[in-house]
Amino acid sequence: MSETRYIAAEPAPAIVGNTWTAARVLGLVLLAFWILCGLGIVAFLVASWNPGLIQRYGPNYVSGLWVTIKLVVVSVLLGAILSVPIAMGRDTSNRLVRGFSYGYVYFFRGTPLLAQTFLIYYGLGSFRPQLEAVGLWTFFRDAWYCALFAFTLNTSAYQAEILRGAIASVSRGQWEAASALGLSRLQTIRKIIAPQAMMVALRPYVNEIILLLKGSAIVAIITVFDLMGETRRAYARTFDFQTYIWAALIYLALVELLRIGTEKAEARLTRHLQRR
């Protein structure tokens, strides 16, 4: 019997080599660049600090922000309602309905929101006598209602696709099992399909809201005084570039808030899937 000899335990070898890799150096340089940019913006805002300007245009910015939020929230909600029949239309057996909803979605997803807004705001003015005859002219004369109308139609097309994709992602077996349990169609959708589809749809939905929030800046061009509109007005009167910087900071904060909120909501929706 030979004596078994083990090698004495040793600590892991120290990491040799340069920790200052090219990636690290480049990373630090770029980070320094961002920090300088940030400091530059802060310095610029401090240097051009003007209480009179804030006092004069601050309330305008608040009302502009409110207009932006109202526009996005109302059009997303109305679009959500409108998206249901369109999503259903995409999958019905009726060829006419299917063709119409396909064309609807294709049109609104294939053309710029700006062109759609112009088509409704300026274009429908060509039909003024007809619109007056049916009493809709007061609606389409107003830039705010036109923007709301265009945004609702646009987002409903995108939301219809999200809805369709999310429902298609729930496997057939779920429908069959629900029907085997004797659940009605409405119960199946509410209790079985919707919760599972929501997990898939949450991220695309929030992306759509973010896209619409960013897209809402274009209503400033058709003279709606949203956040962007107020910014443009303030810049046109003062030629002070900080007006745009403030708008950028507000938009960034809004989008980040939405993103963080989604992550929280997603964690809650998928809490049964998380490993502890």
Added chain:
Amino acid sequence: MDGILTLVGFGPNGWGDEIASGVLVTVSLALATVPFGLALGFAIALAKLSGDRYLKLSADIFTTIFRGLPELLTLFLVFYGAQIAIQRILAAMGHTGGIELNAFGAGMVALGVVFAAYASEVFVSAFRAIPRGQYEGAEALGLGRWRTMRHVILPQLIRIALPGLSNLWLILLKETSLVSVIGLADIVRQTGIAARVSREAFLFYSIACLLYLILAMLSSIAFNRIEKRVATPGMTR
């Protein structure tokens, strides 16, 4: 009906040639933006995957900013901001007098950085979809880093990233319409002028929408061709 044909025709009373030049501007702006946006987006994707904390953080800052700002605002920030910056620098060097920035250039930069921010995400997820074994196999064959990337990873990466990139192209094509606001004579601006002069707003804005639809359709056809071209026969994923 005759009136409409004259209006959209190519004659002296028609707007056909102006609108056609607008289509050309839209397409060339989008085409000019893509190489710049793709290269920048690829570099940012590499930075995000580099494994270095600081490099990833600075890449994330870029994406957060340019995905969070409205494109119209980015455009104004570039257009007016760069103008002011250049003017200050020139003034510091003793040059006086105003300077007018090119709307095409400003549009290219603004749309390019936004495109890059989104494209980097597409590239990152495409990189993640390539199995580790591919890198290990390349290393076992003795390929260097550059050749691994060029001959092993990139051909697969393009295939995976193509649907995402084609989506971004369609978005870019629509976003070029924003540059009409700072005075570039693209489809929306040209049809807008025609609409104002001829008082046929609905007709001309419908034409604008139709032109964008046609461009989108042509792009889809082109992308289908490219996808078939880069696909490996018989390979499924």
